[in-house]
Amino acid sequence: MSDSEGRDRETRVRDAVARRRDIVNRAITEELPIKEPERLYEASRYLLDAGGKRLRPTTLMLVAESLAGVDHETVDYRSFPDLTGGRVDVLAPAVSVETIQSFTLIHDDIMDDDAMRRGVTSVHHAYDLETAILAGDTLYSKAFSILLSNGAPTDRTVRAIEILASTCTEICEGQALDVDFEGREAVTTDQYLEMVEFKTAVLYAAASSIPAILLGADDETVEALHGYGLDVGRAFQIQDDLLDLTAASDALGKQRGSDLVEGKQTIITLHARDHGVDVDGLVGDDPTTAEIDAAVDRLEAAGSIDHARGLAGELVESGKRRLDVLPESEARGLLGDVADFLVERGY
Amino acid sequence: MSDSEGRDRETRVRDAVARRRDIVNRAITEELPIKEPERLYEASRYLLDAGGKRLRPTTLMLVAESLAGVDHETVDYRSFPDLTGGRVDVLAPAVSVETIQSFTLIHDDIMDDDAMRRGVTSVHHAYDLETAILAGDTLYSKAFSILLSNGAPTDRTVRAIEILASTCTEICEGQALDVDFEGREAVTTDQYLEMVEFKTAVLYAAASSIPAILLGADDETVEALHGYGLDVGRAFQIQDDLLDLTAASDALGKQRGSDLVEGKQTIITLHARDHGVDVDGLVGDDPTTAEIDAAVDRLEAAGSIDHARGLAGELVESGKRRLDVLPESEARGLLGDVADFLVERGY
Numbered sequence: 001m002s003d004s005e006g007r008d009r010e011t012r013v014r015d016a017v018a019r020r021r022d023i024v025n026r027a028i029t030e031e032l033p034i035k036e037p038e039r040l041y042e043a044s045r046y047l048l049d050a051g052g053k054r055l056r057p058t059t060l061m062l063v064a065e066s067l068a069g070v071d072h073e074t075v076d077y078r079s080f081p082d083l084t085g086g087r088v089d090v091l092a093p094a095v096s097v098e099t100i101q102s103f104t105l106i107h108d109d110i111m112d113d114d115a116m117r118r119g120v121t122s123v124h125h126a127y128d129l130e131t132a133i134l135a136g137d138t139l140y141s142k143a144f145s146i147l148l149s150n151g152a153p154t155d156r157t158v159r160a161i162e163i164l165a166s167t168c169t170e171i172c173e174g175q176a177l178d179v180d181f182e183g184r185e186a187v188t189t190d191q192y193l194e195m196v197e198f199k200t201a202v203l204y205a206a207a208s209s210i211p212a213i214l215l216g217a218d219d220e221t222v223e224a225l226h227g228y229g230l231d232v233g234r235a236f237q238i239q240d241d242l243l244d245l246t247a248a249s250d251a252l253g254k255q256r257g258s259d260l261v262e263g264k265q266t267i268i269t270l271h272a273r274d275h276g277v278d279v280d281g282l283v284g285d286d287p288t289t290a291e292i293d294a295a296v297d298r299l300e301a302a303g304s305i306d307h308a309r310g311l312a313g314e315l316v317e318s319g320k321r322r323l324d325v326l327p328e329s330e331a332r333g334l335l336g337d338v339a340d341f342l343v344e345r346g347y
Numbered sequence: 348m349s350d351s352e353g354r355d356r357e358t359r360v361r362d363a364v365a366r367r368r369d370i371v372n373r374a375i376t377e378e379l380p381i382k383e384p385e386r387l388y389e390a391s392r393y394l395l396d397a398g399g400k401r402l403r404p405t406t407l408m409l410v411a412e413s414l415a416g417v418d419h420e421t422v423d424y425r426s427f428p429d430l431t432g433g434r435v436d437v438l439a440p441a442v443s444v445e446t447i448q449s450f451t452l453i454h455d456d457i458m459d460d461d462a463m464r465r466g467v468t469s470v471h472h473a474y475d476l477e478t479a480i481l482a483g484d485t486l487y488s489k490a491f492s493i494l495l496s497n498g499a500p501t502d503r504t505v506r507a508i509e510i511l512a513s514t515c516t517e518i519c520e521g522q523a524l525d526v527d528f529e530g531r532e533a534v535t536t537d538q539y540l541e542m543v544e545f546k547t548a549v550l551y552a553a554a555s556s557i558p559a560i561l562l563g564a565d566d567e568t569v570e571a572l573h574g575y576g577l578d579v580g581r582a583f584q585i586q587d588d589l590l591d592l593t594a595a596s597d598a599l600g601k602q603r604g605s606d607l608v609e610g611k612q613t614i615i616t617l618h619a620r621d622h623g624v625d626v627d628g629l630v631g632d633d634p635t636t637a638e639i640d641a642a643v644d645r646l647e648a649a650g651s652i653d654h655a656r657g658l659a660g661e662l663v664e665s666g667k668r669r670l671d672v673l674p675e676s677e678a679r680g681l682l683g684d685v686a687d688f689l690v691e692r693g694y
Contacts, residue, residue: 040523141515168488176387
C-alpha cells in the first residue's frame with residue numbers, strides 16, 4: 001500500500017463516518033431523552049454527548065446498507081427495507097450498541113479510577129460514584145429496551161437480544177481476565193487474544209451481525225459478519241496497544257508507554273518476554289521520554305512490534321475476506337476500508 | 348385478624364417458600380455455574396449463595412401454578428404446561444428476577460458503602476470495588492440470557508424481555524430519586540410512593556406478570572397480576588420503613604431507627620412533617636436507645652405510624668383483590684397469604 005492509498009482510504013472512512021454520525025447522534029437524543037430524574041439522565045448522556053467516532057453504529061449501518069443494497073443518501077434508517085419485504089428500524093440497534101459501549105466506559109473509568117475520558121472529566125469525577133454506577137446501569141437496560149424497538153419479527157429480535165446479552169457477559173469476562181493477567185507472568189498469546197476477543201471484539205461482532213439478523217439474512221451471512229467483527233475488533237485492540245508505544249503523547253491524550261509503566265500485558269510484551277526481553281525491567285515507575293524511547297527500541301529489536309503489526313494485518317485481511325458474503329457495493333467497500341483504517345490510524 | 352390466624356398464615360407462607368427454595372437454589376447453580384474467570388463468577392454467586400427468602404421466585408412460581416392449575420409436588424417447573432398446550436421453563440424467569448435482585452443489592456451496597464448484607468460481608472468488601480461492579484454487571488446480562496431460555500413462543504419472550512428491561516431502568520430511576528429525596532424537604536406522599544414503586548415494587552410486578560405472559564394468559568390477567576406485584580411491593584417497602592422504627596435491632600440486623608439518623612424520607616417521616624413534627628430534630632447523629640424510643644413515641648403520637656400501617660394494609664387488600672382474576676386454588680390462596688405476610692412480618 002502506498003501512502004497516498006492510505007490517505008485516500010482515511011478520507012473515505014472519515015467521510016463515511018461523518019455522514020452517518022449526525023444521524024446516529026440525533027437518534028441518541030431521541031432514544032435517550034433527558035427526563036426525570038434529570039441528574040441521572042444527564043449523567044447517562046454525558047459521555048455519549050462528549051463525542052466518539054461512532055465506529056460501531058457506522059459499521060452496523062454499513063452492513064445493513066450492503067445487505068439491502070440501498071443508497072445511504074435516500075434511505076430512511078428508521079424504516080429500512082429488510083430482505084423479506086418488511087421494514088426494520090436500523091437506528092435502534094445502532095444506538096443500542098453505542099449505549100452498551102458508553103455504559104462499559106463509565107464503569108471501566110470507575111474501576112480504573114480514570115479522571116479523563118474523550119477529553120472530558122470521567123462521569124464519576126464529573127458527578128459522583130453513586131450517580132456514575134447508576135448511569136451505567138441505566139444505559140445497560142436502555143440498550144435492551146432500544147434494541148427491542150427495532151420492529152423486526154420477534155424471532156429475529158430474540159436472536160438479536162441473545163447476542164446483545166451474551167456480548168455484555170463476555171465484555172465483563174474479558175475485563176475480569178484483563179485484571180487477572182496484570183498479576184500474572186505466564187499468559188500465552190492465545191489467552192491474551194481470548195481476553196481481547198471478549199473485552200473489545202465481541203461488541204464489534206455484535207454491531208456487524210445484529211443488522212444481518214434483523215434484516216433476515218441467512219445463517220452463513222450472519223456468521224461471516226460476526227467473524228468480520230471479531231477479526232477487526234481484535235486488530236483494533238492490537239493497534240491500540242501499538243499506539244500506546246509508538247504514537248505521540250499528545251495524539252494519544254495520555255503518556256506514551258503507559259501500558260509498560262502499569263505492567264499491562266499486551267501482545268507486544270508477551271512476544272518480548274518469550275524472546276528473552278526483561279519486560280518488567282524495561283521502565284521504572286516514572287520514566288523519562290528517553291527511557292520510553294529506549295524501551296521501545298528494545299521491543300523493536302526483539303521483533304515484538306513487527307510481530308504485533310503482522311498479527312493485526314493478518315486479522316484485517318481475514319476480516320476483509322469474510323465480507324465476500326456481501327453483494328458488491330460502495331457500503332461493502334467502506335467496511336473493508338474501515339478494517340484497514342483501524343490498523344492504519346495514528347491515534 | 349386474630350394472632351393465631353397470623354401465626355397459621357406465617358407457617359403456611361414459610362412452608363410454601365421453603366418447599367420452593369431448594370428448587371430455586373438448584374436452578375441458580377445450574378443457570379449461574381462457577382466457571383472461568385472463576386473469581387468473577389464466585390463474586391457473582393456470593394450474595395445469591397448467602398441466602399435470601401426467594402420471595403420473588405416463589406411468587407413467580409405460585410402465579411404459574413395458579414394459572415396452570417398444577418400440583419406443586421408433581422409438576423416439572425422446567426417443562427411446565429402453558430395455557431395453549433405448550434411447555435415453558437418457569438425456573439428461567441424465576442432465576443432471572445432473583446439474579447436482577449442480587450445485581451441491584453451488590454451495586455446498592457457499593458453506592459451506600461454498606462459493609463454487611465444478609466449476615467455476610469458485602470461483595471465489594473469481601474472482594475474489591477472492581478470485582479463487585481463487574482459481578483453486578485455480569486448478573487445483569489445473565490438475567491436477560493436466562494430469561495431468554497424459557498422456551499415460550501418468541502412473541503411472549505419479547506414481551507417478557509421488555510418488562511425486564513423497563514423494570515431495570517425503573518429500579519435505577521427509583522434509586523436516583525431516593526438519593527435525590529435525602530437532600531430535599533418538600534417531598535409529597537405521591538412522590539414518595541412513586542419512588543418506592545420504581546425502587547422496589549416494579550420487580551415484584553415483573554415476578555407476578557412475567558409468568559402470566561410466558562404461559563400465554565390474556566392481557567387482563569397479565570395487567571391484574573402486574574398490579575398485584577406493584578401493590579404488595581409498595582406494602583413491602585412501607586413495612587420495611589416501619590420495621591426500621593419498631594423492630595428490635597438484633598432482628599433487623601442493624602441499628603433500630605437508622606433511617607431517622609440518616610435523614611431518610613419515608614412515608615412515616617413525610618406524614619409526621621406534614622403534622623408539625625420537627626423530624627430533622629428528632630434524633631442526633633448517635634442517639635441512645637431511649638432517644639430512639641422517644642422519637643418513635645413522637646411519631647406514634649402524631650399518628651404517623653398508624654398512617655403507614657393503614658396505607659400498607661390498604662395496598663395489601665388492593666393487591667389481594669386483583670388475584671380474583673386467577674382460578675381458585677391453593678397457590679392463589681398462598682399468593683394472598685404472601686401479601687398479608689409481607690406486612691405482618693416482624694423482620
